[in-house]
Amino acid sequence: xxxxxxEIFTEGQNRLAKVAKVLGHPARIAILQHLLxxxxxxxxxxxxxxxxxxxxxxxxxxxxxxxxIIQGTIEGTSVCYxxxxxxxxxxxxxxWNFMNxxxxxxxxxx
Amino acid sequence: xxxxxxEIFTEGQNRLAKVAKVLGHPARIAILQHLLxxxxxxxxxxxxxxxxxxxxxxxxxxxxxxxxIIQGTIEGTSVCYxxxxxxxxxxxxxxWNFMNxxxxxxxxxx
DNA sequence: TTTATTCATCGTTAAATTGCAATAAATAAA
DNA sequence: TTTATTTATTGCAATTTAACGATGAATAAA
Numbered sequence: 001x002x003x004x005x006x007e008i009f010t011e012g013q014n015r016l017a018k019v020a021k022v023l024g025h026p027a028r029i030a031i032l033q034h035l036l037x038x039x040x041x042x043x044x045x046x047x048x049x050x051x052x053x054x055x056x057x058x059x060x061x062x063x064x065x066x067x068x069i070i071q072g073t074i075e076g077t078s079v080c081y082x083x084x085x086x087x088x089x090x091x092x093x094x095x096w097n098f099m100n101x102x103x104x105x106x107x108x109x110x
Numbered sequence: 111x112x113x114x115x116x117e118i119f120t121e122g123q124n125r126l127a128k129v130a131k132v133l134g135h136p137a138r139i140a141i142l143q144h145l146l147x148x149x150x151x152x153x154x155x156x157x158x159x160x161x162x163x164x165x166x167x168x169x170x171x172x173x174x175x176x177x178x179i180i181q182g183t184i185e186g187t188s189v190c191y192x193x194x195x196x197x198x199x200x201x202x203x204x205x206w207n208f209m210n211x212x213x214x215x216x217x218x219x220x
Numbered sequence: 221t222t223t224a225t226t227c228a229t230c231g232t233t234a235a236a237t238t239g240c241a242a243t244a245a246a247t248a249a250a
Numbered sequence: 251t252t253t254a255t256t257t258a259t260t261g262c263a264a265t266t267t268a269a270c271g272a273t274g275a276a277t278a279a280a
Contacts, residue, residue: 003269004267013140016133029119055260059239074257078256079258082214082218082220085219098139099201099205100202101146104146108149108192110183113237113264135268162269162270164226164270166269168227168228172228
């Protein structure tokens with residue numbers, strides 16, 4: 001149905017999946033990489049840099065902002081975007097805590 | 111269009127996004143967590159544990175296996191699944207390298 | 221051999237996602 | 251004030267995704 005049954009999963013499982021899902025698009029990765037490189041930029045810069053239409057970039061920015069990994073402040077007619085350090089670190093830690101668990105060795109495998 | 115324009119992004123951007131996308135569903139997170147806990151189990155165990163239909167679990171297992179983060183070996187009529195340590199570490203490192211880049215401080219933000 | 225068990229695959233449905241043109245809203249510039 | 255710039259929002263089409271019933275394939279058990 002395209003409808004994830006979130007109610008049968010834990011809060012933590014849903015949160016981690018949501019974070020990964022937002023990172024799961026190359027345009028959003030590209031936006032984050034550009035922001036890491038230039039620190040701050042406006043929406044139009046990303047349209048030029050990435051090569052998707054303005055409404056498409058705007059939609060990706062919205063998802064990243066909703067997740068809390070970036071922030072944007074109005075600056076005249078344009079909007080200045082940048083990494084949200086607190087959000088970034090929270091997400092980094094969440095992914096790290098999951099991926100850095102002790103994993104069974106090869107011998108434990110079937 | 112529901113059709114990601116992968117051709118305008120770099121190999122690295124597409125690879126990282128693909129990894130994150132596969133992790134971006136709570137059922138797949140739950141499968142990985144269960145495998146971390148019990149080391150090995152069969153498909154039916156996950157159906158009981160998670161509460162989705164068998165074809166649904168089977169589909170999620172296939173995506174995780176295609177990504178290389180788990181492996182499965184036929185064992186009679188059942189299939190024994192476990193974490194693929196090499197794949198897991200590769201993915202962990204990929205996420206870590208991205209998320210652990212130096213991020214600008216709060217003062218650099220708009 | 222017949223039956224039961226286990227899992228993958230197929231086909232289908234409902235919903236979400238991606239992308240963009242058109243447009244609205246808000247501010248800056250002329 | 252009028253015009254230009256910049257971004258968000260709306261509405262739409264094409265595609266993908268999530269979920270599951272039905273079924274097939276393969277092996278174990280009776």
